[in-house]
Amino acid sequence: MARPDDDALSWDGDDDPTLAAAPAAAPLPTGYRAVGKGSAQLGESEQTDAADEAPLTAPSGPAPLGNAALVGIGVFAGVYMLLSLGWVLGAGRLQLVAQLFLDPVAYQVTMWLAVLAPPLWFATVWLLTRGSKVWLRLVLLAAGAVLLVPWPFVLSGASL
Known part of the structure; x- marks a missing residue:
């Protein structure tokens, strides 16, 4: 049983075994790169597909003023x-x-x-x-x- 202090940090049904399977990550749009926790779990095919496409170009407009x-x-x-x-x-x-x-x-x-x-x-x-x-x-x-x-x-x- 969870401690009463942890009750606010959990939801009823968090221990459901059907929720353990992570859904498939949607592919990133062209030109985006995944960073942070879990970014290594993206499929290698998605990363190679993005590398095969034309490289991104710099925006044509001026940079915004500070x-x-x-x-x-x-x-x-x-x-x-x-x-x-x-x-x-x-x-x-x-x-x-x-x-x-x-x-x-x-x-x-x-x-x-x-x-x-x-x-x-x-x-x-x-x-x-x-x-x-x-x-x-x-x-x-x-x-x-x-x-x-x-x-x-x-x-x-x-x-x-």
């Missing part, structure tokens, strides 16, 4: 949004001075090109470095953040 890379890219996305906002604020302060040197239409075109430059840089780096290493993507995003600093906003200060 947590640190996703956080880094999210931080850069926020920085680029702030850069665009800085260009809007800085260009608004220069509008009166710029009208002395530029046609108003030319000023509007250049202002909106400056405002759209950070999101365009981010999107370009994101699309062109899909298959590249994560560090290259982060370096290019950092370089763009330095190159696209809104100097009119930086030099005029934060006063409105």
Whole structure:
């Protein structure tokens, strides 16, 4: 008779002799390999059949990004949004001075090109470095953040 402490770890009928025969293991799908306890009991024919087939190829898509890379890219996305906002604020302060040197239409075109430059840089780096290493993507995003600093906003200060 089992001890009362072991009752919770057993089911009624565990000692049934008909349950002792292990069912035949289903063959593994192509490209899978059995590991762990009991993996040696798989039939040799199943393992040789898998070896005779064409070898597996690496996935064609890029590897998924890790947590640190996703956080880094999210931080850069926020920085680029702030850069665009800085260009809007800085260009608004220069509008009166710029009208002395530029046609108003030319000023509007250049202002909106400056405002759209950070999101365009981010999107370009994101699309062109899909298959590249994560560090290259982060370096290019950092370089763009330095190159696209809104100097009119930086030099005029934060006063409105």
